[in-house]
Amino acid sequence: MEQNIKRSGIDGSGTIIIISNIGVCDGLAVEWRTSQLYWTDTTHDTISVSDLAGNNQRSLLSLGLDEPRDIALDPNNG
Numbered sequence: 001m002e003q004n005i006k007r008s009g010i011d012g013s014g015t016i017i018i019i020s021n022i023g024v025c026d027g028l029a030v031e032w033r034t035s036q037l038y039w040t041d042t043t044h045d046t047i048s049v050s051d052l053a054g055n056n057q058r059s060l061l062s063l064g065l066d067e068p069r070d071i072a073l074d075p076n077n078g
Helices: none
Strands: 005-007 016-019 028-031 036-041 046-051 058-061
Touching: 016 036
Parallel strands: none
Antiparallel strands: 005 016, 028 036, 036 046, 046 058
């Protein structure tokens, strides 16, 4: 509802917004080796990436997508 991606402690404390003003995010994945965050946006039909702090945000795919829902990463093939 808020159109944000947030981060918090495991107990829910310290919640901060790391990505703001996105559409509906149905898919979210973390590539732990490179500390990258990937997400889908079904409102804008994009797949985007940033670092774990939300910096260096960019769209990876935006052509030919129709409501991307999920995302899976293969860190061994990249």
